[in-house]
Amino acid sequence: MNTNTVHTFCRYCMASCGLEVTVEGNRIQKISADKQNPHSWHDFCAKGRTANQLVEHPRRIVRPMRRVGDSYVEESWDVAIRDIAARMNALIDQDGPDAIGAYYGNPSGHSSSNVMFMNAWMDAIGTRSRYAVGSVDQNALHVVAEAMYGSSLMVPVSDVDNCDYFLLIGTNPAVSAWNWLETVPGGWRRALARQQRGATIVVVDPVRTETAEKADVHLAVQPGQDWALLLALVKVILDEGLEHRRDCADLATGVDELRRLVADADLDDLAIRCGIERSRIVSTARDFAAARGAMVVTRTGISLHAAGTVGEWLGQVLNVITGRMDRPGGRRFEPGYFDALKLAELAKTEPHTSRVAGREMVAGAHGLAELPDEITTPGPGQIKAMLINCGNPVVSGPDGSKLDKALAQLDLLVVIDLVQRESHRHAHWLLPAVHWLERDDLLAFTSNMHDEPFVQYGRKVVEPPPDTRQEWEIFVDLALAMDRPLFGAKGLNRFIRATRRAAALTRRPAVAFGPHWLDRLIVRMSRKFNGRRLTWRDLMANPHGLVLGPREFGHFKGALRTDDKMVHAAPPQFTARARELLAEPIHVAPQEFPFQLGNRRNRHSMNSWLNELPGLHRAGKGNDVMINAEDAATLGIGEGDRVRVYSPTGAVELAATLSDRPRRGMVIIDHGWGSRIFDPRGGGAPESFGVNRNLLVDGSTVDPLSQTSTLSSCYVGVERV
Ligand SMILES: Nc1nc2c(c(=O)[nH]1)N[C@H]1C(S)=C(S)[C@@H](COP(=O)(O)OP(=O)(O)OC[C@H]3O[C@@H](n4cnc5c(=O)[nH]c(N)nc54)[C@H](O)[C@@H]3O)O[C@H]1N2
Numbered sequence: 001m002n003t004n005t006v007h008t009f010c011r012y013c014m015a016s017c018g019l020e021v022t023v024e025g026n027r028i029q030k031i032s033a034d035k036q037n038p039h040s041w042h043d044f045c046a047k048g049r050t051a052n053q054l055v056e057h058p059r060r061i062v063r064p065m066r067r068v069g070d071s072y073v074e075e076s077w078d079v080a081i082r083d084i085a086a087r088m089n090a091l092i093d094q095d096g097p098d099a100i101g102a103y104y105g106n107p108s109g110h111s112s113s114n115v116m117f118m119n120a121w122m123d124a125i126g127t128r129s130r131y132a133v134g135s136v137d138q139n140a141l142h143v144v145a146e147a148m149y150g151s152s153l154m155v156p157v158s159d160v161d162n163c164d165y166f167l168l169i170g171t172n173p174a175v176s177a178w179n180w181l182e183t184v185p186g187g188w189r190r191a192l193a194r195q196q197r198g199a200t201i202v203v204v205d206p207v208r209t210e211t212a213e214k215a216d217v218h219l220a221v222q223p224g225q226d227w228a229l230l231l232a233l234v235k236v237i238l239d240e241g242l243e244h245r246r247d248c249a250d251l252a253t254g255v256d257e258l259r260r261l262v263a264d265a266d267l268d269d270l271a272i273r274c275g276i277e278r279s280r281i282v283s284t285a286r287d288f289a290a291a292r293g294a295m296v297v298t299r300t301g302i303s304l305h306a307a308g309t310v311g312e313w314l315g316q317v318l319n320v321i322t323g324r325m326d327r328p329g330g331r332r333f334e335p336g337y338f339d340a341l342k343l344a345e346l347a348k349t350e351p352h353t354s355r356v357a358g359r360e361m362v363a364g365a366h367g368l369a370e371l372p373d374e375i376t377t378p379g380p381g382q383i384k385a386m387l388i389n390c391g392n393p394v395v396s397g398p399d400g401s402k403l404d405k406a407l408a409q410l411d412l413l414v415v416i417d418l419v420q421r422e423s424h425r426h427a428h429w430l431l432p433a434v435h436w437l438e439r440d441d442l443l444a445f446t447s448n449m450h451d452e453p454f455v456q457y458g459r460k461v462v463e464p465p466p467d468t469r470q471e472w473e474i475f476v477d478l479a480l481a482m483d484r485p486l487f488g489a490k491g492l493n494r495f496i497r498a499t500r501r502a503a504a505l506t507r508r509p510a511v512a513f514g515p516h517w518l519d520r521l522i523v524r525m526s527r528k529f530n531g532r533r534l535t536w537r538d539l540m541a542n543p544h545g546l547v548l549g550p551r552e553f554g555h556f557k558g559a560l561r562t563d564d565k566m567v568h569a570a571p572p573q574f575t576a577r578a579r580e581l582l583a584e585p586i587h588v589a590p591q592e593f594p595f596q597l598g599n600r601r602n603r604h605s606m607n608s609w610l611n612e613l614p615g616l617h618r619a620g621k622g623n624d625v626m627i628n629a630e631d632a633a634t635l636g637i638g639e640g641d642r643v644r645v646y647s648p649t650g651a652v653e654l655a656a657t658l659s660d661r662p663r664r665g666m667v668i669i670d671h672g673w674g675s676r677i678f679d680p681r682g683g684g685a686p687e688s689f690g691v692n693r694n695l696l697v698d699g700s701t702v703d704p705l706s707q708t709s710t711l712s713s714c715y716v717g718v719e720r721v
């Protein structure tokens with residue numbers, strides 16, 4: 001059998017590590033780091049190394065499957081698409097388009113065509129019942145970027161290699177690989193290299209994480225109260241005149257409003273709220289402002305709390321007022337080869353207020369926490385059918401059992417995934433997706449997120465099983481079968497049909513409309529580097545990827561999409577919310593639920609998936625609850641004891657690990673566990689590892705500015721069983 005080597009990159013997370021894959025026939029033999037990749041292989045981890053295990057998952061769905069009673073039967077795509085289209089059309093005729101709901105999860109963002117075509121389909125049917133992973137992830141960042149910089153996708157990247165002072169808040173890059181809306185391959189390793197050369201790393205985290213362990217300073221903040229710490233830092237900087245005068249005048253508006261806000265805040269009060277001594281806050285502020293290159297980085301440790309947007313905003317404010325935007329060692333705008341911000345503008349969803357909770361959409365979708373009530377509350381606009389694409393919201397969102405019950409009551413649940421997981425157990429149709437090792441991707445919309453100008457064509461490594469399909473194709477087929485205009489654009493369906501006929505006639509599949517058309521267009525329109533545009537040939541001739549030039553500074557101001565081309569440092573909705581928080585009494589845990597529930601990611605899992613694969617976790621895998629040893633002593637809990645963790649919403653049982661890592665009053669359970677994996681083909685018993693900690697989280701509280709569920713602000717009780 002012939003053996004060949006393919007170079008591509010991993011699409012599990014934003015680190016986008018370059019891969020070298022050895023293939024024999026159509027089977028992957030070995031995946032290693034592509035050391036010839038000039039940009040991104042340095043985070044290469046066991047998840048990438050074992051990615052073939054998901055391709056060859058023993059429970060992988062490889063043909064469309066229809067539920068019949070309690071089991072599933074295989075069907076052809078023709079039957080599947082026709083049945084789904086007919087049932088959805090009947091519901092739309094009867095109840096209107098909002099009767100069709102849809103959710104997309106995290107992996108959809110690692111495909112170049114998935115979300116675009118899902119939106120095209122949602123626009124085709126006209127539904128506003130749209131839900132997305134952002135409301136359990138990074139909505140706060142989108143809201144802040146939109147208000148401050150004029151585009152929800154304008155996310156300046158970290159200039160790690162020039163940074164002298166890292167203020168890392170609510171992030172554990174030693175595990176999560178410097179991930180969010182940026183690709184900074186080897187970011188953590190590079191930060192440590194800077195530290196070797198004298199840079200300071202400050203980590204703000206209620207837990208002494210793997211990252212905090214390596215830090216020069218660890219500030220064990222009171223969970224959920226980073227906004228108070230950040231506001232205090234801003235206050236010290238403005239009160240002591242440590243701000244960057246020129247940027248505060250020429251780059252930003254609203255600094256006077258910030259001055260008024262901090263004048264109304266008291267440093268001692270803020271220190272008590274965040275649980276960090278005033279003197280440490282003051283010295284951190286002074287050191288941050290004085291450092292030559294410095295950056296604040298904020299992530300999910302901020303966003304999954306009720307004050308998440310205010311925290312995210314104040315983190316950006318610190319960067320802006322100390323002159324870190326567009327300067328070495330700070331945050332830089334990467335123009336990339338393609339202007340994704342422009343695309344985001346074209347693809348904007350009409351604003352919409354939800355039916356039951358009366359909340360606004362954020363970044364084109366409603367909050368996941370609202371979904372159960374939208375399914376169970378009768379009346380015009382009630383969701384009767386759902387499509388879940390790349391998601392496991394029962395595990396990733398709050399109050400999973402409430403959502404599970406709601407999903408059970410749908411007339412139609414359609415799932416597009418590789419495997420049937422917890423959120424898919426009531427599915428009427430399981431539609432088999434294609435793994436990224438089986439598809440080509442040009443991730444043009446991440447072009448502004450790389451920490452240096454870079455392009456790599458994500459090559460397909462093996463052929464997918466014949467009856468699996470990429471999401472874009474499923475959405476096109478559905479829109480055609482439903483006879484509803486893709487993208488809401490009249491005439492497009494007819495045109496697509498014509499290209500498909502031409503492809504069949506000429507026996508050239510590439511003639512049929514698909515995302516490869518758009519890829520070609522994007523390359524043709526690419527920004528010039530060294531005086532010339534990219535060509536398709538450049539992409540093909542550089543399988544390891546192509547660094548397009550040096551990191552450039554000076555694009556930030558021009559890229560701003562606010563009407564006055566200025567950074568808006570103090571959007572009124574943010575200052576109002578900060579004043580609301582200042583007026584709130586200091587949080588104390590309710591007596592019956594005295595602990596705050598913290599969260600961890602696992603190096604060898606991707607949110608709720610990959611944790612079932614062999615080789616990635618040791619035997620007996622699952623999650624446990626980490627309890628501060630002093631707290632455990634007062635509860636009479638010993639190492640390895642079985643304990644019950646309970647909240648007003650739910651209860652779970654698991655083993656205890658004692659540790660001095662979490663601050664007192666906090667217990668930690670890894671998220672992403674406790675999702676069953678079903679066997680729709682073989683009918684084997686469901687497999688499951690660990691417990692779902694989000695069963696403890698009430699869905700009714702959200703960050704009002706971003707609609708993000710407060711997954712990390714949950715109070716619980718703990719007892720030995
Ligand atoms: N308590 C707590 N909860 C959290 C978090 C936390 O830190 N703490 N983190 C949150 C964050 S940051 C995120 S991003 C969310 C994730 O939330 P979700 O995106 O809803 O869930 P995932 O666990 O990522 O599940 C992804 C699903 O996509 C499937 N999949 C993988 N690749 C493909 C593909 O190419 N095509 C298709 N169709 N399916 C595919 C997988 O099999 C899996 O079933 O969880 C959030 N929930």
Ligand SMILES: Nc1nc2c(c(=O)[nH]1)N[C@H]1C(S)=C(S)[C@@H](COP(=O)(O)OP(=O)(O)OC[C@H]3O[C@@H](n4cnc5c(=O)[nH]c(N)nc54)[C@H](O)[C@@H]3O)O[C@H]1N2
Pocket residue numbers: 013106137169170171172173175176177179180204205206207209221222223224225226299300301302305598599600601602603604605606607712
């Ligand atoms: N191995 C692995 N890597 C991943 C993922 C994965 O599942 N596994 N998921 C990917 C995804 S989708 C995302 S979005 C990114 C997320 O990347 P990160 O946000 O860096 O994710 P975490 O590693 O969960 O780090 C969050 C940290 O916030 C801390 N924290 C919790 N509450 C608070 C608080 O109130 N204040 C402060 N200051 N800190 C708090 C937690 O203790 C934790 O250490 O990671 C990505 N990378």
Ligand code: SF4
Pocket residue numbers: 010011012013014015016017043044045046047048049177
């Ligand atoms: S999952 Fe691992 S190998 Fe894949 S991109 Fe992320 S860090 Fe790299």
Ligand SMILES: [Mo]
Pocket residue numbers: 106137138
């Ligand atoms: Mo995420």
